[in-house]
């Protein structure tokens with residue numbers, strides 16, 4: 001299995017004739033075809049988690065496909081609205097909703113919020129009353145699985161996302177007349193590649209969630225399952241099959257007895273449309289290992305350093321040379337700047353470009369572009385066979401003060 005399609009290879013080849021610094025290219029034709037499949041069902045209402053990739057052109061594809069938008073900051077909200085998208089199609093999640101941010105969101109027309117704490121509930125009600133409006137609120141629940149019981153994720157680690165059932169029990173929903181408590185939100189897993197595992201996980205949540213809703217006198221109309229659908233990062237990884245997932249989700253919806261099932265997809269929606277092209281600087285042998293130094297590293301693609309999971313890499317040029325194991329490094333003066341161990345043709349050299357795939361989500365904006373003052377990566381889109389530059393590469397003088 002190859003992660004590099006013929007149109008993307010051709011586009012990257014064209015761009016490497018003109019450029020000498022790393023760039024991202026997003027295949028919007030592939031993205032549009034994928035999104036068309038995702039929306040061709042009526043069981044799940046789909047939102048796009050902007051944090052996966054907030055590029056204007058990407059947001060526009062999700063808008064055209066009929067997705068709604070999950071934003072977690074003022075910057076994300078303004079980027080969605082700047083694309084001409086109505087604030088009625090925006091949902092706000094996130095652990096740091098200050099009264100000031102809530103005021104701004106309501107002022108901009110957002111009416112749907114996921115509350116992650118008792119304070120957030122209080123502030124949402126206050127700000128809604130000040131602006132004379134009514135909000136739809138989902139409570140974010142953080143579940144733990146009792147000792148000895150099967151938890152598909154393994155451990156129960158504490159996060160700032162939402163509250164446990166015991167903590168939510170302190171909520172008296174009647175105290176907040178400006179809020180309609182219409183549902184619960186739960187999302188505490190990531191990059192899952194098994195439909196079976198996901199459906200076990202979701203099934204186990206129904207009982208504690210419906211109990212909580214009953215105790216709080218909430219009529220559970222909406223269940224929001226967040227994101228967490230995975231994509232393959234190696235040729236051996238499984239791939240999630242959408243039709244099977246929808247069947248599993250339809251069952252969850254029925255068993256939970258809710259009117260609406262929501263998901264906010266990030267990675268699964270856009271991850272596979274993105275590629276990152278990166279020129280080789282130098283190859284060297286060191287302690288018997290082949291090392292490749294690249295122009296860009298975790299300054300443009302941080303994910304391998306924080307998850308220990310690499311993006312798949314391929315040599316842009318055709319080569320019939322035998323393959324060998326190589327360690328790939330970026331330009332930063334820290335041992336963290338490693339893009340993984342890969343098997344690549346042994347004739348790889350200083351004239352070559354490598355292309356990393358599956359970079360459409362958690363790429364450009366998740367990274368640390370300022371460290372060591374290298375260039376910012378350019379961003380291109382390929383749409384209807386045409387290449388467009390959305391962002392040019394900039395050198396450090398662009399941002400240094």
Ligand SMILES: *Cc1c(COP(=O)(O)O)cnc(C)c1O
Pocket residue numbers: 049051052070093094187190191226227228229264265266267268361
């Ligand atoms: C990040 C995030 C998502 C998207 O997660 P993916 O695993 O990329 O699909 C969905 N919901 C919330 C609240 C998030 O923070």
